Amino acid sequence: MVDIRFITDDEIPAFRAAISFGFGGDHVDEEGGEERFKELFPQETSIAAFDGERIVATFGSFDFDLTLPGGSAVPMAGTTIVTVHPTHRRQGILTTMMRMHLEQAIDRGQPMAGLWSSEPQIYGRFGFGPAADAHDLTIPTGPITLPEGPDDITVRFVEDDDLIDVLPAIYEQVRAETPGFLSRSESWWRLQRLYDPERRREGASSRRTVAAYRDKTPLGYATYRQKDKWQPDWLPAGTIEVMEIVHVDEGARRALWKYLTNIDLFPTVHWWNGPTDNPLYVEVDNGRHLKTINRDTLYVRILDVPKVLEARTYESDGSLVLGVTDDFLGQGGTFRLDITDGAGTCTETTDDPDITLDTADLGALILGRAAAIPRWRAGQINGSSESIHTLDRLLRTAKPPFCIEVF
Ligand SMILES: CC(C)(COP(=O)(O)OP(=O)(O)OC[C@H]1O[C@@H](n2cnc3c(N)ncnc32)[C@H](O)[C@@H]1OP(=O)(O)O)[C@@H](O)C(=O)NCCC(=O)NCCS
Known part of the structure; x- marks a missing residue:
């Protein structure tokens, strides 16, 4: 037993x-x-x-x-x-x-739970839906050129003792404007993000950290490891394994990428968990050389539908009645969502739903991901074409959600 x-x-x-x-x-x-x-x-x-x-x-x-x-x-x-x-x-x-x-x-x-799934088929039955995507991006630096960073930005190493003064302040600004970002406590920074024991390195170097400064103000940072390798003919074949790139300024972003793609002996840059809307895709002169794989990242599970629908904002106004099923936990129901000036009110109703969907489907949409129409076409969300297009317009955001935190 x-x-x-x-x-x-x-x-x-x-x-x-x-x-x-x-x-x-x-x-x-x-x-x-x-x-x-x-x-x-x-x-x-x-x-x-x-x-x-x-x-x-x-x-x-x-x-x-x-x-x-x-x-x-x-x-x-x-x-x-x-x-x-x-x-x-x-x-x-x-x-x-x-x-x-x-x-x-x-x-x-x-009101929410969230996870990273070892296999995508495990957690849907418990009401978790994939809420954010990421790109696994590989850049062979030889055949591509990226624009120079601005002249007034310099990239410098951040000493270990200064990390806690530099990184969290930048992260917090980005967190406040990026759906899918997670809070980091002081313990989390110290014991998780900045903790760098040998066993986490998988044969690569210890963590390197650079920041992009305008005057003395840090506007972005990159953490990475170096994986040294040589081909049999003695040509260098090392890889820069990016851990994080976080920035509050596009010039800082450009300067950091220029730096990372120009490190001698390391002709490949790999970021396994990057944003899907990276402007680098537009800036690079020969994007055919880039390799991207779309990955599912954060799965979320809504535990209190009205609370969560009222906590986020919307880029478009309108109304819908949502019939939310939740076989596992019984937190579903029929909810009217009214959005005015981007703010939502959500109340239980006895009206007939315009849309019926599972908690897991709502989880897949709640952070703004463009997933309503494919799910409707796959028969997972039900409703008229007009209602689905309204659902898509109301929940989707111009900036896609991004979860940089793996846990
Ligand atoms: C994933 C794991 C935790 C599942 O535990 P478990 O106790 O076997 O799960 P349950 O018996 O409660 O399964 C519940 C249902 O999920 C299904 N399921 C569970 N794991 C699954 C998997 N990996 N793939 C597909 N279906 C799975 C079961 O078949 C079962 O379906 P049913 O109710 O229709 O019969 C276990 O296989 C495991 O420890 N795997 C290795 C570690 C891992 O991947 N952990 C997840 C980290 S995110």
């Missing part, structure tokens, strides 16, 4: 080992690891399944705020460390843990 429950403090060491095991790795108990875990995870949210003494499944949650279209941010349960050991799979353990997690998120006042 498997016992599924929230863990106690003394169970953290076994829990951490079970997470590594569940993802197919070996647990390395590095110094300070348990303290890091306790600081990053709200303790009351970690769930385990016990078969006798042995932990056979894990589940956890981070506390984030998720930026919505218009810039307001709502609390989001960051669903993570989801594992069920191979001996106990397909027995409903994930389903039970997910229900406990989402019910707890509602109790903790989080």
